[in-house]
Amino acid sequence: MSSPVVAQLRGASKEYKTGDQVITALYPTDFELRQGELTLIIGPSGSGKTTLLSLLGCVIYPTAGEVIVQGESISRLSERQLARLRLNSIGFVFQSFNLIQPLTAEENVMLPLQLQGMGRAEARRRAHEAIEKVGMSDRRRQLPKNLSGGQQQRIAIARALVANPPMMLCDEPTASLDPHSVGIVMEELKMLAGHGIALAVVTHDIRLRPFADRIVYVNDGRASDVPAGDEFH
Numbered sequence: 001m002s003s004p005v006v007a008q009l010r011g012a013s014k015e016y017k018t019g020d021q022v023i024t025a026l027y028p029t030d031f032e033l034r035q036g037e038l039t040l041i042i043g044p045s046g047s048g049k050t051t052l053l054s055l056l057g058c059v060i061y062p063t064a065g066e067v068i069v070q071g072e073s074i075s076r077l078s079e080r081q082l083a084r085l086r087l088n089s090i091g092f093v094f095q096s097f098n099l100i101q102p103l104t105a106e107e108n109v110m111l112p113l114q115l116q117g118m119g120r121a122e123a124r125r126r127a128h129e130a131i132e133k134v135g136m137s138d139r140r141r142q143l144p145k146n147l148s149g150g151q152q153q154r155i156a157i158a159r160a161l162v163a164n165p166p167m168m169l170c171d172e173p174t175a176s177l178d179p180h181s182v183g184i185v186m187e188e189l190k191m192l193a194g195h196g197i198a199l200a201v202v203t204h205d206i207r208l209r210p211f212a213d214r215i216v217y218v219n220d221g222r223a224s225d226v227p228a229g230d231e232f233h
């Protein structure tokens, strides 16, 4: 039996209008993100990967079709409800880590909880747990600039998982990492999926394929379960 669906696209598409030109970033797409699975989203530059991820993460609304997160169609939610959904249910990890530079690693991880209104002491305790999960306890008082790329990315993962979201969306989380750090970060993401989180990881890098439970290929705005084009063979 397959695991429960945490988020899904139903015929969801995205068009961008610039002047009189319309770009279809994503054609109508059906997609399901399931609990406990690590799904890789692979495809060339400009193919629509970030668009797919942004739809799932409720960062953009679809032009047509539906986005359903935890059973709720997001087009029925107000901006405010949507912001709350993002904060409580979705952890984001980006290529460039997006850590806040004047804050220590630990303070960065505490931030989502404090935004939810949690007190400092409890937020710190929870942040410690999340940082421990990514093996960074001994470096938690450091500023981001004193950490390596791989270490910063692990802190970004800790920040994404600290609020215990049912899903995590990662856009090129390994792009600025050396091969050794790529392995560490991917093992960590795999472990999180093992603990029941639904994970979507966008990448150009077909070397990440062995870490996936499922792979979706995106090409020219079309998503499919089979690779399109020679570059994936």
Ligand SMILES: Nc1ncnc2c1ncn2[C@@H]1O[C@H](COP(=O)(O)OP(=O)(O)OP(=O)(O)O)[C@@H](O)[C@H]1O
Pocket (backbone or CB within 6 Å): 016, 017, 018, 023, 024, 025, 043, 044, 045, 046, 047, 048, 049, 050, 051, 052, 204
């Ligand atoms: N805000 C926007 N306005 C107009 N066009 C956009 C916008 N965002 C994306 N696009 C276009 O939509 C298409 C898909 O973009 P998307 O960012 O999803 O690609 P991607 O697969 O993530 O590429 P990359 O691997 O380079 O990050 C591209 O042609 C892009 O130029």
Ligand SMILES: [Mg+2]
Pocket (backbone or CB within 6 Å): 049, 050, 051, 171
């Ligand atoms: Mg992208």
